[in-house]
Amino acid sequence: xxxxxxxxxxxxxxxxxxxxxxxxxxxxxxxxxxxxxxxxxxxxxxxxxxxxxxxxxxxxxxxxxxxxxxxxxxxxxxxxxxxxxxxxxxxxxxxxxxxxxxxxxxxxxxxxxxxxxxxxxxxxxxxxxxxxxxxxxxxxxxxxxxxxxxxxxxxxxxxxxxxxxxxxxxxxxxxxxxxxxxxxxxxxxxxxxxxxxxxxxxxxxxxxxxxxxxxxxxxxxxxxxxxxxxxxxxxxxxxxxxxxxxxxxxxxxxxxxxxxxxxxxxxxxxxxxxxxxxxxxxxxxxxxxxxxxxxxxxxxx
Amino acid sequence: xxxxxxxxxxxxxxxxxxxxxxxxxxxxxxxxxxxxxxxxxxxxxxxxxxxxxxxxxxxxxxxxxxxxxxxxxxxxxxxxxxxxxxxxxxxxxxxxxxxxxxxxxxxxxxxxxxxxxxxxxxxxxxxxxxxxxxxxxxxxxxxxxxxxxxxxxxxxxxxxxxxxxxxxxxxxxxxxxxxxxxxxxxxxxxxxxxxxxxxxxxxxxxxxxxxxxxxxxxxxxxxxxxxxxxxxxxxxxxxxxxxxxxxxxxxxxxxxxxxxxxxxxxxxxxxxxxxxxxxxxxxxxxxxxxxxxxxxxxxxx
Numbered sequence: 142x143x144x145x146x147x148x149x150x151x152x153x154x155x156x157x158x159x160x161x162x163x164x165x166x167x168x169x170x171x172x173x174x175x176x177x178x179x180x181x182x183x184x185x186x187x188x189x190x191x192x193x194x195x196x197x198x199x200x201x202x203x204x205x206x207x208x209x210x211x212x213x214x215x216x217x218x219x220x221x222x223x224x225x226x227x228x229x230x231x232x233x234x235x236x237x238x239x240x241x242x243x244x245x246x247x248x249x250x251x252x253x254x255x256x257x258x259x260x261x262x263x264x265x266x267x268x269x270x271x272x273x274x275x276x277x278x279x280x281x282x283x284x285x286x287x288x289x290x291x292x293x294x295x296x297x298x299x300x301x302x303x304x305x306x307x308x309x310x311x312x313x314x315x316x317x318x319x320x321x322x323x324x325x326x327x328x329x330x331x332x333x334x335x336x337x338x339x340x341x342x343x344x345x346x347x348x349x350x351x352x353x354x355x356x357x358x359x360x361x362x363x364x365x366x367x368x369x370x371x372x373x374x375x376x377x378x379x380x381x382x383x384x385x386x387x388x389x390x391x392x393x394x395x396x397x398x399x400x401x402x403x404x405x406x407x408x409x410x411x412x413x414x415x416x417x418x419x420x421x422x423x424x425x426x427x428x429x430x431x432x433x434x435x436x437x438x439x440x441x442x
Numbered sequence: 443x444x445x446x447x448x449x450x451x452x453x454x455x456x457x458x459x460x461x462x463x464x465x466x467x468x469x470x471x472x473x474x475x476x477x478x479x480x481x482x483x484x485x486x487x488x489x490x491x492x493x494x495x496x497x498x499x500x501x502x503x504x505x506x507x508x509x510x511x512x513x514x515x516x517x518x519x520x521x522x523x524x525x526x527x528x529x530x531x532x533x534x535x536x537x538x539x540x541x542x543x544x545x546x547x548x549x550x551x552x553x554x555x556x557x558x559x560x561x562x563x564x565x566x567x568x569x570x571x572x573x574x575x576x577x578x579x580x581x582x583x584x585x586x587x588x589x590x591x592x593x594x595x596x597x598x599x600x601x602x603x604x605x606x607x608x609x610x611x612x613x614x615x616x617x618x619x620x621x622x623x624x625x626x627x628x629x630x631x632x633x634x635x636x637x638x639x640x641x642x643x644x645x646x647x648x649x650x651x652x653x654x655x656x657x658x659x660x661x662x663x664x665x666x667x668x669x670x671x672x673x674x675x676x677x678x679x680x681x682x683x684x685x686x687x688x689x690x691x692x693x694x695x696x697x698x699x700x701x702x703x704x705x706x707x708x709x710x711x712x713x714x715x716x717x718x719x720x721x722x723x724x725x726x727x728x729x730x731x732x733x734x735x736x737x738x739x740x741x742x743x
Contacts, residue, residue: 150570204531204532230534231505231509231568234505235562235566241558254543260538261543267532
């Protein structure tokens with residue numbers, strides 16, 4: 142990732158350093174590398190692909206944080222908290238450009254098509270979130286949103302690694318399913334942790350989505366099971382809550398079984414994801430992919 | 443271009459309509475289609491490629507106008523003059539994503555690499571312009587800037603059309619040169635018209651670059667030939683001018699031979715560009731490419 146800015150304006154290098162030093166779990170490229178290695182994909186192509194995946198993800202975060210006005214991500218300052226909006230837009234564009242370059246280094250048109258598709262889905266999802274209706278307690282809507290936001294890139298990470306390894310269509314499809322299910326689980330856990338973890342751990346306020354009128358799974362599970370709660374009634378009829386009401390709802394959600402139920406749903410996604418690995422030979426990479434999937438639902442941040 | 447937003451959020455369709463209705467000369471895709479047809483490139487690939495080129499160009503303009511705070515382009519309101527910054531950033535990203543999809547529809551990895559390269563060069567050029575030194579009267583710097591801003595996409599338009607037609611490397615290189623030279627001429631003429639045309643024709647104030655501390659060829663030609671003018675001295679020593687000084691300098695440039703000299707330089711680029719066509723068979727497309735090149739330096743807006 143660092144190398145990608147070497148021949149360009151020095152501030153782009155500084156931006157890359159800032160973005161890279163902010164850390165992150167690097168789960169998407171880890172998935173790509175494990176799947177690629179499992180199927181003996183050429184190492185150089187795999188490295189380009191994994192870097193491209195993380196940079197695609199990173200570029201969307203750079204623009205996302207700018208649009209949200211987020212000052213922190215993973216507890217460290219965002220690019221937009223230090224740079225002008227213009228420089229932040231262009232840095233995101235630059236990271237997109239380098240992700241496209243790295244994706245094309247795989248020499249695989251199908252892989253590049255998956256990248257273009259993933260970016261289209263992510264950006265359309267963000268437009269829907271920005272311009273669409275707020276305070277919608279709708280499960281189908283939620284699942285579409287987390288697919289666009291997260292599972293689409295996990296799916297691309299897994300499927301494209303299988304593609305460059307040249308395995309059968311059936312195996313490529315199994316890897317795509319694995320990536321999809323794990324990605325859905327990942328976002329559900331993220332949304333759950335937004336209610337249960339402390340602000341210091343998550344790097345953002347508890348229940349911040351709900352404050353912005355975005356209803357995630359814990360809230361959905363709560364309102365579906367507590368239709369008698371006046372706050373649940375409001376959300377189910379599409380009314381937004383004021384700040385005090387949101388704070389009360391967050392407390393109710395934290396005390397209810399909505400958290401445990403959400404976790405259980407994530408576990409079911411992981412189980413469906415793991416089914417796609419069971420026919421594979423028992424390699425170290427397969428075991429690591431199983432561990433990765435289990436880590437997703439066990440993590441505390 | 444319209445079709446590219448059909449399956450997504452309706453406001454993206456509205457944005458595409460707004461962008462398309464703003465018009466534009468569509469010179470880049472015209473060049474792509476003429477070169478592709480001249481060499482019998484498959485029509486469907488050529489259409490994808492030409493659309494991808496115009497959308498790549500369009501996406502960069504959407505972000506560029508947002509960053510500059512430009513309210514008008516080609517005399518019609520920009521997207522950022524009507525939409526929030528966030529929606530404008532995302533619309534630009536969406537257009538990038540669709541350009542990447544269309545580029546991948548050519549099924550040519552070399553074409554996709556050219557797109558990724560062009561985007562990298564454009565964005566790096568914008569970063570340099572945004573964060574780099576202002577008021578630099580430096581010819582090498584100017585030529586690098588107009589290559590990044592304009593000639594890189596012209597070059598990509600021409601070279602990628604030849605690539606998908608499967609012609610010899612030598613012919614691909616000749617088309618790349620043609621695109622490069624015409625692109626350089628195009629931007630020089632744009633920079634010249636910024637001094638000579640009326641605001642109503644250009645859709646922006648006369649000499650607006652100079653007001654932002656950006657020195658284009660007419661100003662360069664003036665200061666290089668009038669080193670005794672105190673305003674020229676200031677620019678040559680890297681000092682920025684105040685608004686009154688800029689207005690006086692614009693008047694001096696308009697009255698000087700700097701305009702004619704700049705035009706002559708553009709004509710020389712076009713002549714070098716045309717040399718790359720002279721060995722080609724005398725087809726209708728070749729004549730149209732010659733006309734296109736001559737139109738570039740004859741246009742009044």
